[in-house]
Amino acid sequence: MNKNKDKLVLRPYQQEALDQIEAAIVFGSTNLVLDATTSFGKTAMMAGICQLYSDRHIVIMVNIEPLIDQIADTLDLVGIDYSILKAGREKDFNPDSTVNIVMSQTYYARADKGTHDIKADILIIDERHREYKTQRTTKLIQDLEPGVIIGLTGTPYDSSGFALHEAEIVSTTSSQDLTNQGYLSPLKFFVPKWSERIDYKKVKKSGSDYSMASLDEIIGTPQHIALIVESMNQLDAKNKKVLVFASTIETCDKLEEALLADGYHAAAYHSKKSKKDNERIMKAFKNNTPYSGSDKELEDLTLFTNEDVEEKYIKCIASVSKLNIGFSVEDIDLGVIIRKMGPRSLYVQSGGRVKRKSNSLTALIEKHKS
Numbered sequence: 001m002n003k004n005k006d007k008l009v010l011r012p013y014q015q016e017a018l019d020q021i022e023a024a025i026v027f028g029s030t031n032l033v034l035d036a037t038t039s040f041g042k043t044a045m046m047a048g049i050c051q052l053y054s055d056r057h058i059v060i061m062v063n064i065e066p067l068i069d070q071i072a073d074t075l076d077l078v079g080i081d082y083s084i085l086k087a088g089r090e091k092d093f094n095p096d097s098t099v100n101i102v103m104s105q106t107y108y109a110r111a112d113k114g115t116h117d118i119k120a121d122i123l124i125i126d127e128r129h130r131e132y133k134t135q136r137t138t139k140l141i142q143d144l145e146p147g148v149i150i151g152l153t154g155t156p157y158d159s160s161g162f163a164l165h166e167a168e169i170v171s172t173t174s175s176q177d178l179t180n181q182g183y184l185s186p187l188k189f190f191v192p193k194w195s196e197r198i199d200y201k202k203v204k205k206s207g208s209d210y211s212m213a214s215l216d217e218i219i220g221t222p223q224h225i226a227l228i229v230e231s232m233n234q235l236d237a238k239n240k241k242v243l244v245f246a247s248t249i250e251t252c253d254k255l256e257e258a259l260l261a262d263g264y265h266a267a268a269y270h271s272k273k274s275k276k277d278n279e280r281i282m283k284a285f286k287n288n289t290p291y292s293g294s295d296k297e298l299e300d301l302t303l304f305t306n307e308d309v310e311e312k313y314i315k316c317i318a319s320v321s322k323l324n325i326g327f328s329v330e331d332i333d334l335g336v337i338i339r340k341m342g343p344r345s346l347y348v349q350s351g352g353r354v355k356r357k358s359n360s361l362t363a364l365i366e367k368h369k370s
Helices: 012-026 042-052 065-077 104-110 135-144 175-180 212-219 222-234 249-261 275-287 295-301 344-355
Strands: 031-035 058-062 083-085 099-103 122-126 148-153 168-171 242-245 266-269 316-319 334-337
Touching: 012 031, 012 042, 012 168, 042 058, 042 065, 042 122, 042 148, 058 065, 058 104, 065 099, 099 104, 104 135, 122 135, 212 222, 212 249, 222 249, 222 334, 249 266, 249 316, 266 275, 275 316
Parallel strands: 031 148, 031 168, 058 099, 058 122, 083 099, 122 148, 242 316, 242 334, 266 316
Antiparallel strands: none
16 A cells, blocks of 8 residues: 555546546536446446546446455555555555445344444446346445446446446447557457357356356367367467457366466466466466466475476466456456357457557656655
């Protein structure tokens, strides 16, 4: 929670979006949704809002854990003081902070217990589309009573594809415009011929998406997984940094096994692995550093302390939904979608994980000479 004298310098399209938000608030708007395409730089926008309204109490509400530290890192860069409300991080919480980063699940669980008292002149809700009018979000808004709500999302519509009801949408530039301006990487699409011959007519629906169990009857078969690996090999995926978007945890594990057998530096990343396992996997993947091993591998190593340990790297991660939203790694070369997707938002969010060009947060900081 560093305090310094750095100033946030937004990119032109981000500054234009911030100007639109400021104008809308001046003219009385109280429920805004910023339509910011994936890789727009939403954490930078949050920092910009915090600097613009530094005299007001601001709550930044998130419902995905990795977003907390991602937002905190950005606020640290520009010296914005904040606290964090999340279960297990009590030492990071100070209700008197002007800016509070809040895990919505934690706040909701404690809302009726009087364990915190946070002021919110402005409530910023990241990934606004995820819980637009759910019971939890409605309760949080009623409890905080913010004067202004600013939602941010790359997909400003509900799971059925309809625009978020009763919100004023603040339009920004498109993903294609950002690509043309050089901020995002252009995407090239590869659709294997074998995938076009698969009959998905019997796959059952579940809400706006497909039934994962029904999808797995096709996707989780050894034959299908072998074809996936074969297609990845055609794209030289062993020498690329790769994200694979799968249907279920079981399929992730099967794909991990197949990729490892084929010589990939791969790992499945999902909720059935321990928190420490996932942290080690993600640290190695993000930083391109050696992977220290799973809990079991580390335990086995204690039996062979005198033997040399071969360094392992992770260049490919297979996941279900943990990486679709709020995941930021700038050197991804290839995204592999191995499942049929129902909601348009899921496809857009997945594609956005691959378009990031470089980490430019430091370029957003203007150092003031003393």
